[in-house]
Amino acid sequence: MIEIRFHGRGGQGAVKGSDLLAMAAFREGKQVQAFPFFGVERRGAPVTAYTRISDDVIRIHCFIYEPDVLVVLDPGLMSAVPLTDGLKPGGTIVINTTLDKSAFPVTGIPDVKIATVDCSSIALRYGLGTPEAPIVNTTILGAVARATGVVSIDSVADAIRERIPNKPDLNAQAARDAYDRLHG
């Protein structure tokens, strides 16, 4: 079982992102589970969401304490919250940032793989959100597919087209763009 934890801010679509990742994995025949950290969500406030992907029935129903993958929709959160707590050795962090991965040193966890991509710019190019608040949840899933291999980019694009009612094709194309541009 692969456990993925999303970190974003209210309005960026982290919860929907965790759901779309589960949908993509489901399209590949996996058992899935996706759920938000059940806070009283307000725009701008830090948001956490979870995705579990497995070949077998998923029985566990608690938060993810030792994730295999972290997906960070807002780089500011890397320093604002204790985000890497519990990340498994050899785990992966996918970050939406204009910076190089060297800007995000992780200490205390061996063999962490960091992947960065400027999802905000990509999302804006496809008209997703506004310059003040780009919606990056679909875009970053392309990067997750590339960096982790848990799902294919085709499944991600299909899930987006199935579940996003507004601009489905542009969202899917943004994800493909991020997939292609990933600096891993």
Next chain:
Amino acid sequence: MKPKIRKDGTVAVEKTGDLPDMPVSMGSMKSNKTASWRSIRPVIVEARCKRCMICWKVCPEPAIRPGDPPVVDLDYCKGCGICIAECPFDAIDSEKEGK
């Protein structure tokens, strides 16, 4: 649910098995004669009765049948006296019960 109705109209529900699943009525309140509630008895005086049927109209039970003259059903009349009070022709006498 087939209730056993006695000759007097009352419903025979003696065993648990006779009962429906919830309290659903199986008979009419008509089996409940209310004559014993009465301390006065309305007596329609045919000679004075103009067949206006107001007594029939105002009876809350109903215990008066329209007719020529109307008939008080003494099985049910509770003796409220509305018919006596409302009769425009003073054609209903009030008699004390059990005198």
Next chain:
Amino acid sequence: MNAAETTGKRPFRLTLPEEEILSPGHLACQGCGAAMAMRYALKALGRNTILSIPACCWAVIDGPFPYSAAGVPVFHCAFETAASTAAGITHALSRLGREDVTTVAWAGDGGTFDIGLQALSGAAERNDNIIYVVYDNEAYMNTGIQRSSATPHGAWTTTTPTLQFKKGPKKNIMEIMVAHSIPYAATANIAYPEDLVKKLRKAQSIRGMRFLHVYAPCPTGWKHAPGLTVKIARMATECNVFPIYEVEEGVYTLNRRNPTPVPVAEYLKMQGRFHHLREEDVQFIQSRVDRDWQRLIKLEQAFGKAAGT
């Protein structure tokens, strides 16, 4: 066999439908206005009627298990749910293709003016297809005469003893219902059964929430002889304590005007519940009755058919 039966002609005429749906043997007190109201209502509406009846006198009048006096299906529901239970019934009937059946919520003043007001307001706002009838005996009579918000100023009840009788006006339930913009609201009085039957039949011909406020004296709670029920009820309208009128789609119609209204004192003195009132209390009540009547006249002038819009 009398002459009428042999000729097939009857030497009398009935002003109400003859069929009795309500059966005698019910458990209403002697001279009960609420029993009369039901008898007339069923005559008007016929056998294709289903009632929801909450806690109120009628929860007892209908009779105990395994009996019923109503003659039509009755769902005995929780105190505050006459309207919401009826809403469920009418939606089920509609879904099951029984548009020919009339759903009636039948509640007392406590279940309508007080505890059931929220559910009634909800059903009215949704315009659920029910006829809601409140038979108003101006207090919680089934529990033994406690004040409700339908109890009029000056009245004694067991919770408004004579030393501290009910102060303040009766809640104007009609105005509350009219404010919901329902298609039909009317007052009626058991002393005018032909009018009551006519209004229920009119209500039956309309879809949506229809509301009838029916005046129904209670000899036990009002402390009058049971034989005087109809007289007192009639006098309530004749002295303008209980005007009878209709509001159809916001249009007011006064059904009865009294050229020389009976003084309210005449009405009050017939009932033990008002015997403690002093002369100035009676005058105060008279002034409020006059004021409310004038208000109603103005409503008719402003929003009646003659107003012309």
Next chain:
Amino acid sequence: MKKVLTGNFAAAYAAVAARVQVISAYPITPQTTIVEILSELVARGELAADFIKVESEHSALAACIGAQAAGARTFTATSAQGLALMHELIHWTGRARLPIVLANVNRAMAPGWSIWADATDAVSERDTGWMQIYCEDNQEVFDSILMAYRIGEREGVLLPTLVNLDAFFLSHTSQVVDLYDAERIDAFLPPYRPAVKLDVADPRSFGALTSPDYYYEFSFKIQKAHEAAAQAITETGKEFGTLFGRSYGLTEAYRCEDAEVVLVTYGTIAGTAKVAADRLRNRGVRAGVLKIRYFRPFPAEDVVRILGRVKAAGVVDRAVSYGQAGPFYTETRSVLPGAGPALTGFIAGLGGRDVSVADLESMFLQLREGKPSPLVWIGVKP
């Protein structure tokens, strides 16, 4: 057809699959998406039902009662404060023997305001005559609602059912749910045809004044109905397995055959407890889980049969009966013979506090210490 759905969507789609005819519900977090999706499906004509958008939960259940009594299959959903507001009518439904199905999203009671998981809301409705199911996952939510209609409408049962799903851990969690196909569901659940209903052709009064001469017997009949329900649940659960590939019973025993320690629990905690049992078995601890599906009728036979074999057992309650202990603990305790296993009552997860695999492992290990206690609060701050 399989879909990825939240528990709330699974509940709504189950109502659609059951072809309910009247819905009446009022929104409350975290149940709200159930009423939203049903509003949408009714508006689109995908469900041929009347949706009465009432002004309170009290009216929601009142309307369902009226509709069900008039012969329609009805559905409602609520949570916590809403369930508590319905309480009077919860009793009404049970005593009226109306097989209404209510999806309740288990949420904590205020104050302080909490929208998070806690079963105290539902457990408080214990004595109302309703059947109560607690679901472990979204498939079970869907399946349980379908079975609840079939079982509840059965002659001799005629009982309403509270189908419980944990706030957020199911209500807002997406999982794979098989929605089956409509033909098979229709064959499993025929249209609702009550033997007695509000019918102008057969006028009767329902629920009239009932004297002590009869009230007692009506109560006795509700008890008998629960006994009949226990049988119906077992039979229907097996039949469901034959038709749809998933069998259900009053309980589910997980790795209990050779267990030395067993945790009795319900809802989503049961699933996490299974994972904890698996991990402990890898470390040589023979752990098992007894999931209670039905709180009412209470599965006394299953509990006695399975716990009778083990040395020590614990009951994990995400609910509490103040002044006593966990409600499932006291129920379990009450049916075990004096010589039964040493039994410990754990309180965990109230108000949405997460119950982790590590928490459950610690409970299993505590059972092995042989010091049973009726009331252990897991993770309470010192």
